Amino acid sequence: EAGVTQFPSHSVIEKGQTVTLRCDPISGHDNLYWYRRVMGKEIKFLLHFVKESKQDESGMPNNRFLAERTGGTYSTLKVQPAELEDSGVYFCASSSWTSGFQETQYFGPGTRLLVL
């Protein structure tokens, strides 16, 4: 079974440009999460999809970030226009629905974004 995949693995862009990150969750996983780790800091939650619906987007930093999950399959995270502080590693995670707290989220390898 394929794990969570993310594309691209690395992206270097200039301030003001647009970047789109893609995440393909594990097949059959309804839950999809985006997280971000800025250098040296903790990994922070951005948002959570259940199928194609945004369940929780409380972690989205501002309206320059737009996440979509068309058809409840893969998800994209667009940053437009990118700013220097957007640099970091963007992780995607997915999980199948389980009750309680023992829902294991499976993470992708991340996309390393550098904004110059």
Next chain:
Amino acid sequence: AQKITQTQPGMFVQEKEAVTLDCTYDTSDQSYGLFWYKQPSSGEMIFLIYQGSYDEQNATEGRYSLNFQKARKSANLVISASQLGDSAMYFCAMRAGGYQKVTFGTGTKLQVIP
């Protein structure tokens, strides 16, 4: 709000020795779950172990065990018989309340010395 604190930015351990990675947490919720993830240099986050707040016994998974001390709000990861492949970043994390999002600590970089 939930908070995870990992006070050890880096640790060294001799191969075959045991090592404890510290984690303390803060939450006002009575129900929560605690996780440890491993991130090798390749970048992926690998789930290691889970402990529920109502679990009476410490969780164990192979060489990994979680030393859960609820009153102290600590959830330390113990790795027994360290191997070179254990060298990685280790993140403590928590889910609490009605939220599915996971709150992470800043991580501990573990290096296993031959």
